Amino acid sequence: MKEQNYLDNLVGVFGHPAAENPGVVIQEAAFRDLGLERWHFLTIDVDPGKLGDAILGLKAMKFRGINCTIPHKIEALKYIDKVAASAKLIGAVNTIINDDGVLTGENTDGQGFMIALENAGVAAKDKNVVVLGAGGAARAICVELALARARRLTIVNIPKDMALGESLVKILKDNTAVAVDYVPWVGKYNIPAGTDILVNATSIGLYPNVDDKPDIDYDSIAEGTYVQDVIPNPAFTPFLREADKRGLRWQSGMQMLVNQAALNITMWTGLKPDKDVMIKAFEEAMS
16 A cells, blocks of 8 residues: 655745745755655744744754744854854854754855855955855855965944954954954945955845945955855845946855755755756746
């Protein structure tokens, strides 16, 4: 007799806001391509202050895992049982794996970013990098850049979140050899001469605020600077339009999103998804 098993395997994302997060598009496409018909990715809006309740629910409903996005990546550390070494160093979690009620926190953001950088033909070693922002994504990116032996990191963040920027600088100074500075973001920021890589690791420009862009002097970006956004939706942000208008090389957050999602799927299922399938699903959804 045919096995009767209709149990759903649930994963998803906790965020606030969450409605614009396109993770479901690429994850579901990968599941179907892998033949995982009873795996489902849920997009769940979790209010700040309610993350602990949501993670208790995750355990109760035996989710296989969850992604954490804005604003939950740092807060999630309070509610998990084990933290992978890289996530501990980063001080933020974007992926949780549930093994029979034991929750392990991982961080695939920085790894996804570095794969995107490599695919663009850009090496981090000996480069001067400016990172806008100091939140969860920025922390992951800065740690990975430092471990890849970037020469200097300049972290630019708003003064009201100064503690985030300063704590990130301390992590990098205590654990890596990179030269690092924190710059309070007051008014229009001028990109320093000699910058090789410029990264927008803030949420500025994220849907629905699609006309917003970081307050920097775009004419101060030197010719030859590589520009990377972490925002996947929209894929072509005003930040990237400014880079494109000046003839600079750039890449959207889509590649980083797909790379980290592929890593998540492998952690949850043990299978390696086809990234081309995921990219095609994303492009179709965005068109």
